[in-house]
Amino acid sequence: MLKELHTVLPAADLKRARAFYHDKLSLDPDQTDEGSMMYHLSPEAGFEIYETSNAGTAQNTQMGWMSDDLDAEMNALRERGVVFEEYDVPGMKTENGVATMGDMRAAWFRDSEGNFICISQRT
Secondary structure, three states, X not given: OOOOEEEEEEEXXXXXXXXXXXXXXXXXXXXXEOOXXXXXXXOOEEEEEEEOOOOOOOOOEEEEEEXXXXXXXXXXXXXXXXXXXXXXXXXXXXXXXXXXXXXXXXXXXEOOOOOEEEEEEEO
């Protein structure tokens, strides 16, 4: 039976990734092994970062978080230097980094390794 859910993200430089997640997101790994780090956000959910030369090559959302207050989250992250992506593609246009799609608002940023991270809020 499937149990724990976790995302796996690539990193070209684990030290740089660890600093980004600590400095920008206030997260620290609770498990480290040679070539990887594991972050548990709850007993059932977490994410892993592993070292690979493939980092930064994906052009899609690789991890997402839900928020009760997207604007407050974005403001706090911007204060720490996080830059949100702007999009103007068929079916989606961001305004101040936020795309509104039905009852969902979402914003994307890249981590230090080029991974696309999404924060969403149901309205």
